[in-house]
Amino acid sequence: MEPGCVGENDGLTFWLAKPEDYADVMSISEDIYSGNDYLPHRYHKWMTEPDRVVILARRAGKLVALESGVVVDDGRTVVVEGLRVCPTERGHGVAGVIQRFADSYLKKLYPSIKVKRLTRGDDPGPEKLSKFRLLARRAVVSLSGEAESFDGFISALKAKLMLEEGAGGPASKHLSLETEEQLRAVLLDPDVSSRLQLPGGAIIQDWQPLQPIEGNLAVLKRQNLTWFAGGGLVDKPTFLSFYTPPYPVPYGGRAVRLNIDMFGTDQGLARGALVANLDRVRAELRGTVMMHVYLHGSLWESLREFCQTDSGVQQCRNSWEQLLLERDL
Numbered sequence: 469m470e471p472g473c474v475g476e477n478d479g480l481t482f483w484l485a486k487p488e489d490y491a492d493v494m495s496i497s498e499d500i501y502s503g504n505d506y507l508p509h510r511y512h513k514w515m516t517e518p519d520r521v522v523i524l525a526r527r528a529g530k531l532v533a534l535e536s537g538v539v540v541d542d543g544r545t546v547v548v549e550g551l552r553v554c555p556t557e558r559g560h561g562v563a564g565v566i567q568r569f570a571d572s573y574l575k576k577l578y579p580s581i582k583v584k585r586l587t588r589g590d591d592p593g594p595e596k597l598s599k600f601r602l603l604a605r606r607a608v609v610s611l612s613g614e615a616e617s618f619d620g621f622i623s624a625l626k627a628k629l630m631l632e633e634g635a636g637g638p639a640s641k642h643l644s645l646e647t648e649e650q651l652r653a654v655l656l657d658p659d660v661s662s663r664l665q666l667p668g669g670a671i672i673q674d675w676q677p678l679q680p681i682e683g684n685l686a687v688l689k690r691q692n693l694t695w696f697a698g699g700g701l702v703d704k705p706t707f708l709s710f711y712t713p714p715y716p717v718p719y720g721g722r723a724v725r726l727n728i729d730m731f732g733t734d735q736g737l738a739r740g741a742l743v744a745n746l747d748r749v750r751a752e753l754r755g756t757v758m759m760h761v762y763l764h765g766s767l768w769e770s771l772r773e774f775c776q777t778d779s780g781v782q783q784c785r786n787s788w789e790q791l792l793l794e795r796d797l
């Protein structure tokens with residue numbers, strides 16, 4: 469094997485990704501997720517993130533695929549992310565080859581890993597799903613608009629809330645969790661999973677599932693999230709939400725992606741949580757905003773309807789889902 473190569477199979481050689489591979493990785497990533505790809509923004513962070521492995525596959529020196537895994541849940545779980553195959557090699561099983569290599573490489577490096585988890589935005593059908601345990605499905609409300617339209621959008625949403633709930637309605641019932649102690653009390657409470665109906669018992673942060681345990685607090689902390697607790701007592705909320713700082717994505721050349729994750733099943737609290745998150749994030753929005761709200765399936769229709777305004781911020785994708793899958797490793 470060539471120096472630096474960590475394995476080979478099926479005509480492919482495998483390598484650990486380096487910062488200088490960025491341009492190659494971008495060249496196989498065009499048009500991924502309809503311009504909503506997170507990797508152009510995250511790649512360099514991934515290079516230094518603790519317990520993350522990023523694997524590249526090359527054929528005759530040319531980059532053909534990438535897969536990555538981050539070890540979480542106190543070493544028990546690897547969450548795989550970033551899978552992609554260059555357009556000319558798709559449909560020939562390359563994704564399977566790199567995934568099998570990554571699984572065995574990660575397992576050798578971290579023998580504590582028991583399960584592999586992943587989230588997907590498409591439903592591959594029963595045959596492919598049968599290889600996994602389907603832990604949860606979440607609904608996604610997707611909207612887009614220019615940053616300037618968000619002032620009008622937020623005002624329209626607030627007016628709707630006032631009409632429905634009065635001045636003391638659900639928006640004002642969401643408190644931001646400003647300190648680590650507050651967040652710790654909420655996340656480490658033993659009934660948090662059932663009270664908030666966490667999908668598969670996990671907090672899914674921008675597609676990354678994490679069990680609400682002490683060891684994952686550092687993983688969450690490095691994402692700079694802004695958290696809100698609603699309903700019930702502040703350390704025993706019946707609704708929890710947060711946004712990931714908006715980040716640039718390739719769409720149209722000047723777009724940011726805003727992901728808001730919500731946990732809980734109350735319609736009014738979901739509406740209030742949306743307003744609380746948008747109010748806080750507004751100043752960080754620039755250019756075209758691709759906004760995705762991930763929430764319990766029973767809330768999709770109500771939130772979609774709530775978001776219908778004439779502000780210029782519009783639904784940009786029909787109903788779709790986030791699937792959380794797991795298999796033993």
Ligand SMILES: CC(C)(COP(=O)(O)OP(=O)(O)OC[C@H]1O[C@@H](n2cnc3c(N)ncnc32)[C@H](O)[C@@H]1OP(=O)(O)O)[C@@H](O)C(=O)NCCC(=O)NCCS
Nearest residue numbers: 500551552553554557558559560561562563564587588596
């Ligand atoms: C999705 C993608 C990676 C599939 O690559 P591919 O080499 O064409 O995949 P194939 O259809 O040949 O399938 C090969 C294997 O990968 C698996 N696979 C395909 N798509 C997958 C996905 N989105 N997530 C996980 N596994 C997937 C298949 O189940 C199959 O597994 P098997 O070998 O165990 O049967 C490729 O089309 C791509 O890069 N798309 C753009 C990026 C993207 O959408 N990534 C999905 C991340 S969830």
